[in-house]
Amino acid sequence: MAESAIVLQNVSKSFGDVNALESVSFDLNRGEFIALLGPSGCGKSTLIRLIAGLYPSDPGGEIAVFGEPVTRPSRRVGVVFQTYNLLPWLNVTSNLRLAADTRGMSKETIAERLPPMLEMLGLEQFSERYPHELSGGMRQRVALGQALLMRPDVLLLDEPFGSLDALTRDQLNVELLRLCQAHDQSVLLVTHSIDEAVLLADRVLMLSKRPGRIVEDIPINLPRPRDPRETRLLPAYASSVNQLGELMGVV
Amino acid sequence: MISRLIRLLNSLLGFIVIMILWQVSVDIFEIRPYLLPSIMSVAQSAWEYRSDIFSHSLVTTVQVIYGFGAAVIGGIIISLLVFVNAPIRRIVMPVVIAIQGIPKVALAPLFVVWFGYGTMSKVLMAFFFAFFPIVISTLGGFAGTPVHLVEHFRALDASTTTTFWRLRVPSALPNFIDGCKMAMPLAVIGVIVGEFVGSEAGLGNLLLLANASARTDLMFASIITITAISGLLYGIIYLFGRLVWWRAL
Numbered sequence: 001m002a003e004s005a006i007v008l009q010n011v012s013k014s015f016g017d018v019n020a021l022e023s024v025s026f027d028l029n030r031g032e033f034i035a036l037l038g039p040s041g042c043g044k045s046t047l048i049r050l051i052a053g054l055y056p057s058d059p060g061g062e063i064a065v066f067g068e069p070v071t072r073p074s075r076r077v078g079v080v081f082q083t084y085n086l087l088p089w090l091n092v093t094s095n096l097r098l099a100a101d102t103r104g105m106s107k108e109t110i111a112e113r114l115p116p117m118l119e120m121l122g123l124e125q126f127s128e129r130y131p132h133e134l135s136g137g138m139r140q141r142v143a144l145g146q147a148l149l150m151r152p153d154v155l156l157l158d159e160p161f162g163s164l165d166a167l168t169r170d171q172l173n174v175e176l177l178r179l180c181q182a183h184d185q186s187v188l189l190v191t192h193s194i195d196e197a198v199l200l201a202d203r204v205l206m207l208s209k210r211p212g213r214i215v216e217d218i219p220i221n222l223p224r225p226r227d228p229r230e231t232r233l234l235p236a237y238a239s240s241v242n243q244l245g246e247l248m249g250v251v
Numbered sequence: 252m253i254s255r256l257i258r259l260l261n262s263l264l265g266f267i268v269i270m271i272l273w274q275v276s277v278d279i280f281e282i283r284p285y286l287l288p289s290i291m292s293v294a295q296s297a298w299e300y301r302s303d304i305f306s307h308s309l310v311t312t313v314q315v316i317y318g319f320g321a322a323v324i325g326g327i328i329i330s331l332l333v334f335v336n337a338p339i340r341r342i343v344m345p346v347v348i349a350i351q352g353i354p355k356v357a358l359a360p361l362f363v364v365w366f367g368y369g370t371m372s373k374v375l376m377a378f379f380f381a382f383f384p385i386v387i388s389t390l391g392g393f394a395g396t397p398v399h400l401v402e403h404f405r406a407l408d409a410s411t412t413t414t415f416w417r418l419r420v421p422s423a424l425p426n427f428i429d430g431c432k433m434a435m436p437l438a439v440i441g442v443i444v445g446e447f448v449g450s451e452a453g454l455g456n457l458l459l460l461a462n463a464s465a466r467t468d469l470m471f472a473s474i475i476t477i478t479a480i481s482g483l484l485y486g487i488i489y490l491f492g493r494l495v496w497w498r499a500l
Contacts, residue, residue, distance in 0.1 A: 054406060073405065087418070099407050102407040103408070
């Protein structure tokens with residue numbers, strides 16, 4: 001039953017003579033939310049791209065998504081990058097369809113899922129708008145919706161809200177929590193925000209400076225459903241943040 | 252509506268000022284008409300020869316459109332081949348660049364020798380003038396596709412064909428339009444040069460005839476007509492370019 005969504009075993013990656021990652025191993029269980037936390041340049045994004053099948057890891061390591069070794073981008077995985085993955089010449093609806101369309105999902109299924117997705121994202125009024133007419137938060141919501149429309153078994157998020165202001169970020173994190181809980185979504189989130197990691201994740205994996213290695217694996221024991229404003233008031237939140245902060249300073 | 256009218260007047264204002272200065276200086280300095288005819292006499296001769304100017308304009312315009320069209324089609328095909336296939340790129344690009352290095356004006360006599368005084372030699376001139384900017388800007392557009400979007404398509408396991416049509420082509424369109432905007436006036440120049448060197452009709456031909464009979468007024472009428480045609484054709488491309496509205500983003 002407890003089949004892992006993602007298994008990494010001894011995964012390393014070097015670009016030329018730069019070691020980006022060094023023997024990284026961890027499991028992401030089904031329905032689990034893991035945050036990868038680390039200083040910039042520690043190979044967090046590289047790790048996401050390896051799991052997404054964008055390029056191969058160094059020989060000797062293994063990455064499996066639902067038991068299958070990753071050799072190419074899997075259709076069970078949805079990725080949201082930090083930069084808006086929206087095509088400027090497509091409106092919100094067409095951008096939402098893009099990923100599912102490209103993945104070869106049937107037109108009927110897409111048409112069925114579009115209206116509830118627009119509603120869930122709060123973008124019904126904006127379905128005909130183009131990306132340049134949207135705020136940064138809305139754009140990233142569309143990008144997230146694009147990935148979710150495929151109903152991926154795993155969601156890889158590479159600092160998806162990194163370029164947004166704190167308030168919008170909080171808002172989107174609330175929505176992300178809601179969406180993930182509704183679908184029992186397995187998520188791997190890359191972030192450099194301790195607050196974000198603690199608020200969202202079941203476990204925080206701490207990466208060291210380059211070459212990135214996992215130096216800590218810290219469970220976050222906060223009750224769900226979480227709400228940023230309430231959760232931040234809990235003592236457990238404070239102690240987790242402190243713990244991670246100290247580690248970040250040390251690592 | 253009124254603001255539109257004002258904007259239209261604004262864009263015409265420069266021309267009106269030039270025409271007034273022209274007319275006034277001819278009157279004040281009593282410049283002899285064979286050196287610089289007054290704008291009024293240019294207008295008069297344009298009216299007098301309106302049917303000739305019209306028929307020559309038609310010849311020139313058709314040649315420009317053929318040559319430009321050929322350059323667009325040829326430019327797209329070459330850009331596609333060069334972008335898609337590295338060996339073709341290595342073979343073709345040096346040739347394309349070398350062709351651009353040829354002083355194309357010097358080709359005109361050759362084309363006349365090879366293809367005669369008719370349409371073909373002018374169309375070729377227009378083609379050679381217009382081809383290069385279209386190829387270079389289209390290739391720039393393909394190559395300039397945002398890297399993060401290319402990566403997004405890769406993460407979606409999109410085929411090369413899908414990535415090409417859904418991502419690279421729309422990203423390259425604004426550059427392609429820019430190339431066309433550069434190429435269109437060049438195509439006009441190409442045709443006029445071709446007509447200078449050897450032709451039986453066209454505005455370049457009319458210009459030479461007017462020159463031979465010392466009709467400076469008619470020469471100016473021809474030059475202004477050529478400029479107007481060039482501007483009109485440019486305007487058509489500009490309108491097409493507005494369809495590619497995401498260029499300005």
